Amino acid sequence: MAASVVKMSADRSVSTPMLHAEMTGVTRIYAAKGKTPGVHALGPVDLALRQGEFFSVVGPSGCGKSTLLDVLAGLSSPTEGKVVFEGAPVTGSVPPGIGVVFQENAAFPWLSVKDNIAFGLRREGTDPAEVERRVGYALGFMGLEDFAAAYPSQLSGGMRQRVCIARTLVMQPRLILLDEPFGALDAQTRLLMGDELLKLWRETGATVMLITHALDEAAMLSDRIAVMSARPGRIMEELETGWPKERDSRIASEDHFGQITSRLWKRLREESIKATARGGA
Numbered sequence: 615m616a617a618s619v620v621k622m623s624a625d626r627s628v629s630t631p632m633l634h635a636e637m638t639g640v641t642r643i644y645a646a647k648g649k650t651p652g653v654h655a656l657g658p659v660d661l662a663l664r665q666g667e668f669f670s671v672v673g674p675s676g677c678g679k680s681t682l683l684d685v686l687a688g689l690s691s692p693t694e695g696k697v698v699f700e701g702a703p704v705t706g707s708v709p710p711g712i713g714v715v716f717q718e719n720a721a722f723p724w725l726s727v728k729d730n731i732a733f734g735l736r737r738e739g740t741d742p743a744e745v746e747r748r749v750g751y752a753l754g755f756m757g758l759e760d761f762a763a764a765y766p767s768q769l770s771g772g773m774r775q776r777v778c779i780a781r782t783l784v785m786q787p788r789l790i791l792l793d794e795p796f797g798a799l800d801a802q803t804r805l806l807m808g809d810e811l812l813k814l815w816r817e818t819g820a821t822v823m824l825i826t827h828a829l830d831e832a833a834m835l836s837d838r839i840a841v842m843s844a845r846p847g848r849i850m851e852e853l854e855t856g857w858p859k860e861r862d863s864r865i866a867s868e869d870h871f872g873q874i875t876s877r878l879w880k881r882l883r884e885e886s887i888k889a890t891a892r893g894g895a
């Protein structure tokens with residue numbers, strides 16, 4: 615089933631965007647284990663991420679969103695189909711250039727904020743002066759300078775999440791994949807974190823794919839939004855928001871924002887009911 619494409623604004627024509635990552639005919643079936651039956655979690659899915667866009671994926675609980683991210687990142691192999699990043703096939707490991715931010719509280723509790731952020735760079739054997747420079751920048755960018763020596767348990771949930779984003783950011787990924795990174799935060803903090811993410815996206819020029827269950831978050835942050843069906847997750851619709859690149863959480867008070875969220879909700883409502891009726895994830 616081909617996904618329908620909806621443009622929420624007529625005047626924003628994207629001129630031959632460059633392809634950054636692509637999934638073609640991807641399915642993921644988790645094999646049966648003992649008495650646990652196999653699960654057809656995802657697909658078939660076709661997905662094309664454009665260079666430098668902010669792309670979000672919304673879908674009912676348990677529909678295969680994390681599976682989609684894992685397969686795109688090379689953390690999990692597709693049962694069928696093909697994944698390509700910057701023209702090369704993704705097979706079995708996360709390619710350099712892709713950074714992943716997992717769900718909340720993935721910071722290492724035994725490392726300070728600074729050491730958490732430096733972890734990946736040090737593991738790669740980056741020159742210590744360069745580590746210092748990049749970590750210093752990330753601490754400043756994420757507003758964590760005063761907490762460089764603190765441990766994750768001494769931080770708020772939002773600050774811990776900023777540490778996780780900074781840890782990915784210092785690796786200078788060209789494609790950033792985020793799996794419900796603000797899930798545990800309150801609504802206001804989520805909006806502010808969204809602003810930081812938009813700033814990061816603009817400054818780095820990276821392509822971003824955000825998985826979220828929050829329709830307002832997707833509506834505010836994205837250039838394009840994919841709406842997934844109940845499991846096995848397929849892309850039912852792709853929606854272009856038409857937002858200008860310079861945007862922040864203030865657009866949440868615009869009529870256009872309401873139009874986007876109500877369109878998303880309309881598509882998702884039925885699917886969420888289906889997912890809930892059979893026990894969600």
Ligand SMILES: Nc1ncnc2c1ncn2[C@@H]1O[C@H](COP(=O)(O)OP(=O)(O)OP(=O)(O)O)[C@@H](O)[C@H]1O
Pocket residue numbers: 644653654655673674675676677678679680681682827845894895
């Ligand atoms: N490693 C695994 N082994 C077996 N089944 C799995 C595995 N990971 C996920 N699943 C199953 O695949 C389906 C999709 O899971 P997934 O985590 O991708 O959904 P999701 O959309 O991210 O859910 P949520 O909204 O709750 O985060 C679920 O039925 C889940 O039980």
Ligand SMILES: [Mg+2]
Pocket residue numbers: 679680681
């Ligand atoms: Mg998930």
